[in-house]
Amino acid sequence: MTDTRISSVRPRAASPAARAVRPGARERGTRLLAAVFLAPTVVGIVIFTVVPIVGSVVLSLFHWNVIDSPGFAGTANYREVFGDTTVLVSFRNTLVFMVFAVAAQLLIALALALTLNGRMPTWLRSVFRSAFFFPLVLSAASISVVMKYLFNQDFGVVNWLIGLFGIAPVPWLTSEHGAMATVVIVYVWQQFGFSFLLFVGGLNNIPKEIHEAAALDGATGPRKHLAITLPLLSPTLLVASVVGIINALQVFEQPYVLTDGGPGDSTRTVVMVIYEKAFEQLRFGEASAVGVLLFVLIMAVTALQFRLSRRFVHYQ
Numbered sequence: 001m002t003d004t005r006i007s008s009v010r011p012r013a014a015s016p017a018a019r020a021v022r023p024g025a026r027e028r029g030t031r032l033l034a035a036v037f038l039a040p041t042v043v044g045i046v047i048f049t050v051v052p053i054v055g056s057v058v059l060s061l062f063h064w065n066v067i068d069s070p071g072f073a074g075t076a077n078y079r080e081v082f083g084d085t086t087v088l089v090s091f092r093n094t095l096v097f098m099v100f101a102v103a104a105q106l107l108i109a110l111a112l113a114l115t116l117n118g119r120m121p122t123w124l125r126s127v128f129r130s131a132f133f134f135p136l137v138l139s140a141a142s143i144s145v146v147m148k149y150l151f152n153q154d155f156g157v158v159n160w161l162i163g164l165f166g167i168a169p170v171p172w173l174t175s176e177h178g179a180m181a182t183v184v185i186v187y188v189w190q191q192f193g194f195s196f197l198l199f200v201g202g203l204n205n206i207p208k209e210i211h212e213a214a215a216l217d218g219a220t221g222p223r224k225h226l227a228i229t230l231p232l233l234s235p236t237l238l239v240a241s242v243v244g245i246i247n248a249l250q251v252f253e254q255p256y257v258l259t260d261g262g263p264g265d266s267t268r269t270v271v272m273v274i275y276e277k278a279f280e281q282l283r284f285g286e287a288s289a290v291g292v293l294l295f296v297l298i299m300a301v302t303a304l305q306f307r308l309s310r311r312f313v314h315y316q
Helices: 023-059 076-082 085-116 122-137 140-150 157-163 176-204 208-216 221-249 253-258 270-280 284-312
Strands: none
Touching (some): 023 284, 076 284, 085 221, 085 284, 122 176, 176 253, 221 284, 270 284
16 A cells, blocks of 8 residues: 655745736836837937027027127127018018918819719729829929929920910019919929828728718718818818928928029028028028028917817817
8 A cells, every 4th residue: 555645835936027017117117118219209309400499599699600700699680680671571472472382282182182082993093192192202403493494484385385375475484473373383283292192091081971971961062071071171181281381481492493582582482591691691690590580480370270270170
């Protein structure tokens, strides 16, 4: 008869990896991981955005031509800027350009997005999307060079085409109103693709059930878009308008290449004035002062947009 010995088995200690992580340690680990992933972005923003802004504000208080040592000027640069007719005209031109360019950009992009959102083969919709977005990836300077030849009064293709209908050649680039209109046309042609893609994405996010219910209630065509599509698309409209206005206020390549700010100062923009004062006249203090004023203008317009958006933006 075999004696069976019953030995008490002592539980083995859990390994460190199997131990439960305390909530506090888990939270600290999550914060550390988030900080590691955010660090490159934060460092990039500080180096390439915050530091240049602070540097421009400081430089606007000095007279500096790169050759001589900077001399403190206080608010003298700002007084000179406000007394400079060219600077004031450039701000007026920029605001006028912004109004027409952004309005045309949003209207064209919205109309094309609504058209492509209708019944259309998928492959054809993809072709149109790519075609409308393609100008945005091209260099604004290269596009402006080509457009300068197309809109030439003497041998441009545009005047040749309208001449087929008996229309006299139009001074697109040599008259004040024609030059501004040409700059707006070239800018909108290149930029509307971004707003177009935003609107396409916004329209795809609107539930189809809402349109079906509206159709049952008798809402069709323009009435459906005004009463349903636009209110539901208002957050996308806000984003497109904010980005469009910020970009339009910083326009430079199109007027610089197409008209060089002319005729006269009719198409001279704020960024062109900053470039001329800094790199042609070596008046970096005044250029920085103009840049600071443009920054304040952009911030004020953006704040006004978000303020007014409370009345017309509807979130689902």
